[in-house]
Each structure stands twice: as C-alpha cells, then as structure tokens.
Amino acid sequence: MDKSKVDLIAENLITIHPLLYKSILKPMRTQNSITPGGMFVMGSLKRHGVLSMSDIGKCLSMPKPHVTGIVDRLIEVGYVERQNDPDDRRVINISMTDKGLTNFESIKKSASKTLKSKLLLLGDAELDTLTVASQQVREILLTILSKK
C-alpha cells in the first residue's frame, strides 16, 4: 500500500474543507432559516431514505440528544416526519416530506449561488477538469465515508 498517496489525499482534502465550509455552509446559514445540522440530517435522509434517530446519529457522528433537537425543528417546519417502526416499538423512523425534499433542493440551490458565480470565472479546460475531478472525489468518498 502506498502511504504517500494517502498522505497527499488527506492533505488535499484538509485544504479543500475550509474552502467549502466558507463557500457553502456560510451562505446556507445566512440566506435561509435552516441550520447546518438540519441540512446535514436532510442530506443523510436524501441519500439513505428512511433512517431511525440512532442511524442519523451514526451517519453524522452526532450524539442522540443533538439529533432529537434538530429533528424536532425539522418537524416544526414540516420538512420531515416521524413514523413508528412496526417491527420495534422503540424505534422512530424519520423520513422527508415532499415539502422537505422541495425545500432541500431550493436551499442547496440558493446556498451554491455564490459558489456558482465563482465557478463561472473558470475557463473551459478548468471547468471540464473540475467537473470530472469533483465527480470522482464525490463518488469515492461516498463509498468509504458514507456508511450508515
């Protein structure tokens, strides 16, 4: 195994992270009423479908009480809903509502507005490169980092 490649990848990702943090999370906070935690929860639901409270916590490395609070707020605005699990009465399954799905997409759209305006500054070659590269990073990271 090539340790140096892993080191380089980690260094790259650590550099990328604050750039995305600033370009995505900050606009998301200021332009919408939803909290970053709420967006993370909805992202997990979008990817995995229905999730129990505990599953959400595992997905996001969040303590359960934190999940409770975030889901409470998402229910208040009607973005997700609770459903009792027929097989285990302790379990509460969370799923997105149509309203949640719609708003999730529109929030992402508005949050990435600034980001997109800067992407438009790129030349065709860089745009092509970034299209492929970001897709590859996304897919590979999803396989190793997005386990329920």
Place this chain on the structure above:
Amino acid sequence: MDKSKVDLIAENLITIHPLLYKSILKPMRTQNSITPGGMFVMGSLKRHGVLSMSDIGKCLSMPKPHVTGIVDRLIEVGYVERQNDPDDRRVINISMTDKGLTNFESIKKSASKTLKSKLLLLGDAELDTLTVASQQVREILLTILSKK
C-alpha cells in the same frame, strides 16, 4: 458558458462538504484542544503568510470581533503572534510562531488519522484516481475561493 457543468460541480461539492465535515472537523475538535476557527485562521496564515486582523476576517468571511477572540486564544497557547505594522499604526499583523507551525501540522496529522484509515480501504486504481482528482479540485478551488 456551460451552465450544466457548473450545476454539476456545485452539486458534487455540496455532497462532498458534509463528508469532509464529519471526517475532518469532528475528529479535529475531539482530539485536540484547538477550535475549528483556530485551525481555519492558522490555515489562512499558512497559505498567505502574515495577515492583518481584517485580512483574516476577509479570508474566512468572519466578523472582526470573532477574529479578535480566536487570535487571542491562539496567542495564549503561543501558536501565533501580533506585530505592529510599521506603515500603518492601526494595523496589527498576525504571523505563526514555530510552535504554531509545528502544532498545526501535527493537529492536521492526528485529525486525518481516521480519514486515512478509511482511505487505506481503497484499491490501487481508486487511490490513484483520488490522488489526482483531489489535487485538481484543491488547486482549482484555491484559485477561485482563496482570495485575500
């Protein structure tokens, strides 16, 4: 200009962000005494060299009072230092100390430990792909998102 490519890139980056958030920021918080904001500030200093308080705020889209607080804590632990600007007595320039540089690297190392352990699960082909792709994403994003 190809709007669909920009949309795809934005979607990819928005998907990547929470994965990095969970894999990098969370371990960083739990394993070290430093705050995410402190790491962001040190990252900016590492990249740009000496920065004024206002420059740091612009770099990270942070209000100035927040920068003051973060820098205060970084000074307490000896990671950065203040220097008066000889050309403008209002300006206070911040630079990293040797201790700060050393610890910055070791914190990054420990924060990426979990991440690296998961990267090692990848096959050679994926590892190669990710090495190139993450490097490309990093470099292109730096050119458009990392302006002082």
Place this chain on the structure above:
DNA sequence: CCAATTAGTTATACTTTTGTAACCATTATT
C-alpha cells in the same frame, strides 16, 4: 421471569459561532 441492553427523550451545562453596536486610535479626504 429478570437482568441487561437498546432507542429515544429530557435536562443541563458549556463552548463555539455569529452578529451587532459602541468605542478608541489612526489614517485619509477635503
């Protein structure tokens, strides 16, 4: 059946982040 475990909530406390307004010192403008 009883003890141990698991799922989820409630309560509490603390830290970090975010935002704003007021303030002082210095520089730039006119």
Place this chain on the structure above:
DNA sequence: AATAATGGTTACAAAAGTATAACTAATTGG
C-alpha cells in the same frame, strides 16, 4: 483643521454545536 473612513477591540446577545447524566419504554438474553 475638520470630517470621514479604516483597523481593531470591547461588550453584549443569541443561536448552534457538543457532551453527559438520568430517565422511560421496549427488546433481548439468560
């Protein structure tokens, strides 16, 4: 010289994240 603008700090407030303990309800394992 007076005014405006800039750089930075102080003070304050509110929202969000983080963490832990205690608790109820339900399931599992002996």
